[in-house]
Amino acid sequence: MPLxxxxxxxxxxxxxxxxxxxxxxxxxxNVWFGxxxxxxxxxxxxxxxxxxxxxxxxxxxxxxxSGLRQRQKMxxxxxxxxDTTVAVSKKPPKEKGRRGLKRKVExxxxxxxxx
Numbered sequence: 366m367p368l369x370x371x372x373x374x375x376x377x378x379x380x381x382x383x384x385x386x387x388x389x390x391x392x393x394x395n396v397w398f399g400x401x402x403x404x405x406x407x408x409x410x411x412x413x414x415x416x417x418x419x420x421x422x423x424x425x426x427x428x429x430x431s432g433l434r435q436r437q438k439m440x441x442x443x444x445x446x447x448d449t450t451v452a453v454s455k456k457p458p459k460e461k462g463r464r465g466l467k468r469k470v471e472x473x474x475x476x477x478x479x480x
Contacts, residue, residue, distance in 0.1 A: 383410070384410050387409050388408060388410065390408065390409045390410075391407060391408050391409065392406075392407060392409055393405050393406070393407070394407045394412055
């Protein structure tokens with residue numbers, strides 16, 4: 366836990382240092398073809414932040430798709446396991462006692478006779 370906190374603080378320090386050093390740096394950004402898609406004097410930090418957010422949003426459909434595929438695989442696996450357990454479960458269940466299997470209690474009638 367403390368190591369994760371230290372790493373988090375170090376990453377935040379690096380991020381804020383980067384932002385602080387680049388606040389004065391500005392550039393022109395072309396969003397679309399032509400003059401109407403041309404933005405002038407945009408801080409570099411804002412353009413990096415927007416590109417990061419767009420990249421994170423573009424991953425969402427892939428995450429949803431892989432999650433759905435995993436659910437389908439688990440559903441098929443559980444259905445096949447249910448089919449096989451029906452065939453296997455015809456054995457009578459073992460009786461469990463205090464230490465695993467229940468001990469057989471011998472009565473006078475079932476004890477072997479010693480001659």
